[in-house]
Amino acid sequence: MSEARLKGCPEWRVMLHGFVDGEFDPAHASQFKDHLATCPGCRTAMEEVRVERTVMNQDNVKWRPPQVLRAQVLSMHVFEQRQQQKPGWRRALGLK
Numbered sequence: 001m002s003e004a005r006l007k008g009c010p011e012w013r014v015m016l017h018g019f020v021d022g023e024f025d026p027a028h029a030s031q032f033k034d035h036l037a038t039c040p041g042c043r044t045a046m047e048e049v050r051v052e053r054t055v056m057n058q059d060n061v062k063w064r065p066p067q068v069l070r071a072q073v074l075s076m077h078v079f080e081q082r083q084q085q086k087p088g089w090r091r092a093l094g095l096k
């Protein structure tokens with residue numbers, strides 16, 4: 001029983017990931033910080049989540065696509081935007 005308590009409160013544990021990701025609005029974030037200040041179990045659990053995130057971020061760096069691929073993706077994105085804009089300016093110029 002006491003062991004589960006040390007790993008953080010279940011009701012807060014599910015929210016840890018959102019907090020670490022910065023998805024909380026300020027009101028919930030400060031509520032959560034207040035709880036962390038009084039609950040060593042949740043602090044420990046949050047540190048675990050933070051370490052997990054750090055490891056995942058390092059993996060992402062390894063898998064970053066090469067510069068050429070990045071340029072291709074960017075130019076495709078610009079092309080898509082132009083395609084989307086086209087009907088708008090055609091209409092604005094009175095073209096059908």
Ligand SMILES: [Zn+2]
Nearest residue numbers: 008009039042
């Ligand atoms: Zn707690």
